[in-house]
Amino acid sequence: MARAVPETHHEILAAAGRRFAVTGYKGTSLQDIAREVGCSKATVLYHFANKEALLSELMAPAIAMLEALDARIAGRTGADAQRVAAEGFVDLAVRFRREIALLRGEFPDLLQQPAFAHIQQISERLVAALAGHSDRPAARIAALVVLAGIAETCGEFLDIPDQELRPALLAVAHRALEPTT
The missing domain is CATH 1.10.10.60 (Homeodomain-like)
Incomplete structure (x- = not known):
C-alpha cells in the first residue's frame, strides 16, 4: 500500500x-x-523544489515568530525596547532551539540565500533594540553578544525544560545588557 x-x-x-x-x-x-x-x-x-525550499519550510515557524518580534519592537525605545527584544528572542530561542541549532556555523552563508536575506535586517533591528537604541559601542557589543550567544548555545540545552531554560537565559541577557540611560 x-x-x-x-x-x-x-x-x-x-x-x-x-x-x-x-x-x-x-x-x-x-x-x-x-x-x-x-x-x-x-x-x-x-x-x-530544492534543498533551500526544504530548509525554508523547516524554518518557517521560527522565521514567522522572528518577524512578529520585529513588528513588536518597532517604534519602541530604551528599556522598553530592550525588555521586549530580550523576552521575545529568548522565547523564540527556547521554542525553536532545535531549529536554531541546525544552523550553527552556517548562518552567515544561509543569509545569502534569497529566502533568508531579510533575516539580516531583522537581526540588525533586534541588536539595536537589545542595545536600547543606544549609540554607545558598549551597548551594541553587549546586545550582539547576547543575541549571538543565545543563538549559538540554545541547542546545547535540549535536556533542560523550557520553564527552567527561559528564566536562566533572561537572567543572563539582563545581566549582560547595558542599562539604558
Whole structure:
C-alpha cells in the first residue's frame, strides 16, 4: 500500500532536520535525505523544489515568530525596547532551539540565500533594540553578544525544560545588557 503524500512530506522534513543537525545544511544532499526516508531523490523533489525550499519550510515557524518580534519592537525605545527584544528572542530561542541549532556555523552563508536575506535586517533591528537604541559601542557589543550567544548555545540545552531554560537565559541577557540611560 502506498504511503499518503502528507505523511511523506512530513517524513522528508523530519529527515532533513535530522540530517542538517548531523552534517549541516551544506553537508547534506537531497540524496542523503531521500536515503534516510527510504524514497528516491525524485520523490524529495516532488515535494520540495530544492534543498533551500526544504530548509525554508523547516524554518518557517521560527522565521514567522522572528518577524512578529520585529513588528513588536518597532517604534519602541530604551528599556522598553530592550525588555521586549530580550523576552521575545529568548522565547523564540527556547521554542525553536532545535531549529536554531541546525544552523550553527552556517548562518552567515544561509543569509545569502534569497529566502533568508531579510533575516539580516531583522537581526540588525533586534541588536539595536537589545542595545536600547543606544549609540554607545558598549551597548551594541553587549546586545550582539547576547543575541549571538543565545543563538549559538540554545541547542546545547535540549535536556533542560523550557520553564527552567527561559528564566536562566533572561537572567543572563539582563545581566549582560547595558542599562539604558
